Amino acid sequence: MVEKPIHRRLVAILVADVVGYSRMMEADEAGTYETLKQRRNHVLDPVVKAHGGRIVKLMGDGVLVEFASAVDAAEAAIELQRKMKEANAGVSESRQILLRIGINMGDVIGEGSDIYGEGVNIAARLEALAEPGGLCMSEKVHNEIQGKIPVVMKDLGLVQLKNIAAPVRTFGMETARPLAGVPPSRGKEFTTIAVLPFTNMSGNADQDYFADGITEDMITELSRFRNLSVVARNTTSSYRGQSVNAANVGQELGADFVLEGSVRLAGQRLRASVQLIEAQTGANVFAERFDREMADIFAVQDEIVEAIVARLFFNLQEVAGVVRARSAKTNISAYTSWLRAGAAWRNGDEPGAREHMQQAIVLDPAYAPALASLALLYAYWRFSEPNAATDAKLEAECQEFAARAIAADKNDPFVLSTVAACLLLVGRVDDAMRYSGIAISMSPRDINGLVARGMIVSYAGLHEEGLALVERGCKFEPLLPPAFLSSLGDCHYLVRRFDAALAAYGSLIDPPIFFRLNQAACLAQLGRAEEAAAIMHAMPQAFDTEVYARNTAKMCALPEDAELWLSGFRKAGALIAPSSGPAKG
Incomplete structure (x- = not known):
């Protein structure tokens, strides 16, 4: 069969998003929908048409547009923001429609009326960095418009965008509503977050206690994390009942991030909304809404706090990395x-992750989080690039880093959980169980610790219990990272649900090589031998499948689990000599 050729074209991509859309829909769903409809008909559509653009698709509160040139895209963005500002004149602040816009120039793949590719992804990431009423563009776009459009753009430096391998030089336009204040110091050894008092949207002052309870619990739970500094409640409570700019508040308090939210009780239904805002730019980097039944108000409160903290902590690590990476100072x-x-690591640069982590322990040889992370990276190396010549050396080195991490700080749940994951990968399941158990008791709502604990419990032979823990952690993050998908796939495999394991491993577009090998084992166990053989045939020659298979089996506490992995790889076509002894537990 002749494959259809992939059609690529170079275009300028504009992505726009409505600021505070969830809050506006919550306050007045019908009114917000009607306003957005009018703005599209009278502002968006005419502007795009005037500059020769094409609306690719509408995405709820956002829009994707393509243009033939960067100049057309930039002029359209500037006019769009100007006309939105004009349309907002005389409208109350809470009902104003503010946009963030990101523009990039790159190759896209056309499929029907839609477009795909890294060029689109970069534009979407740039939009998230733009300030309300402003726009961000890549260096490619900036170079094209220089001298052609009378607009001054601020150089934001190289920014590491989520899921984009190489940093992107970014330029930002002044906002429609400039942010005041002095940016906080970026030389701190921790990330600071301010939790503003949650707003009671119920219209009943008697229910203020619920919003106050959410706020207090958020501060308490966030304070559990060592690398987070949480502004004291007495300080943030002074903003209760005020209409404030969260970014300005963050700058006033010296915080890197501000968390704000609202709760609404209506009959037997509860709705809570939460937003994480970067103080430096005012960008809304994380937003979520929770709808629950009110069977037990205090149980519901605990559930919401757990969900928010789990999602927030996972996103905070990523966002903090982006903020510090792009600051020249x-x-x-x-x-x-x-x-x-x-x-x-999150962008798939394993060598770069090891290099930065090595730099961390050179700067501070007793920095426990870096030592623990390096231990896990070296243990993981044995699976991502299995090689008989280096396996024993890497196994010894990762355990040395793990021992140093525990010696430096045995009371940090992150250190304990990360070391536990490392020890699992070298077959020390009992030690992994002990350390992960301590970690999860100290920080029960850490999503990373929860997933690590679940995988360890599964390999210890408690399959259903382990799978339940991993699934509980994964439900908080809709875009699962590779480590989560790997844990989910492994746990499904160990409970003999090979179809579910296959789906988990197949969720990534560009998976690590060992994901493909695990897929082959699943296919072989399902009797789909030809598909499994095709994967094995495509495996790189440098990837030592026998070393990988034996390392995987070594993680299993139960001999039957070790044999399940080995038989799966053998059925797929991997050449693995008979085991000389029982699996190591």
Whole structure:
């Protein structure tokens, strides 16, 4: 069969998003919908048409537009923001429609009326960095419009965008509503967050206690994390009942991020909304809404706090890495290197992650989080690039880093959980169970610790219990990172649900090589031998499947689990010699 050719074209991509859309829909769903409809008909559509653009698709509160040139896209963005500002004249602040706009120039793949590709992804990430009423553009776009459009753009430096391998030089336009204040210091050894008092949207002052309870619980739970500094409640409570600019408040308090939210009780239904805002730019980097039944108000309160904290902590690590990476004045510190390593890891740059983590322990040889992370990176290396010549050396080195991390700080749940994951990968399941158990008791709502604990419990032989923990952690993050998908796939495999494991491993567009090998094992167990053989045939020659298979089996406490993995790989076509002894527990 002849494959259809992939059609690519170079275009300028504009992505726009409505600021505070969830809040506006919550306050007045019908009115907000009607206003957005009018703005599209009288502002968006005419502007796009005037500049030769094409609306690719509408995405709820956002829009994706393509243009033939960067100049057309930039002129359209500027006119769009100007006309939106004019339309907002005389409208109360809470009902104004403010846009963030991101523009990039790059290759896209056309499929029907839609477009795909990294160029689109970069534009979407730039939109998230734009200030309300402003726009961000890539260096490619900025170079094209210089001298052609009378607009001054501010150089924001190189920014590490989520899921984009290389940093992107970014330029930002002044906002329609400038942010006042002095940016907080970026040389701190921690990330500071201010939790503003949650707003009671119920219209009943008697229910203020519920909003206050959410606020107090958020501060308490966030304070559990070592690398987070939480502004004291007495300080943030002074903003209760005030209409404030969250970014300005963050700058006043010296916070990197501000968390604000609202709760509404109506009959037997509860709705809570939460937003995480970056103080430096005013960008809304995380937003979520929770709808629950009110069977037990205090149980519901605990559930919401758990969900918010789990999602928030996962996103905070990523966002903090982006903020510090793009600041030209950031002091080089062990913590900064650790964050950069995390950003590199999430973008698939394993060597870069190891390099930044090594830099962290050079700067501070007793920095426990970096030592623990390096231990896990070295343990993982044995699976991402299995090689008989280096396996024993890496196994010894990762355990040395783990021992140093525990010696430096055995009371940090992140350190304990990360070391536990490392020890699982080298087959020390009992030690992994002990350390992860302590970690989860100290920080029961840490999403990363929860997933790590679940995987360890599964490999210890408690399959259903482990799977339940991993699924509980995964439900808080709609876009699961590779480590979460790997844990989910492994746990499904160990409970003999090979179809579910196959789906988990297949969720990534560009997965690590060992994901493909695990997929082959699943297919073989399902009797789909030809598909499994096709994957094995495509495996890189440098990838030592036998070393990988034996390392995987070594993680299993139960001999039957070890044999389940080995038999799966053998059925798929991997050449694995008979085991000389029982699996190590």
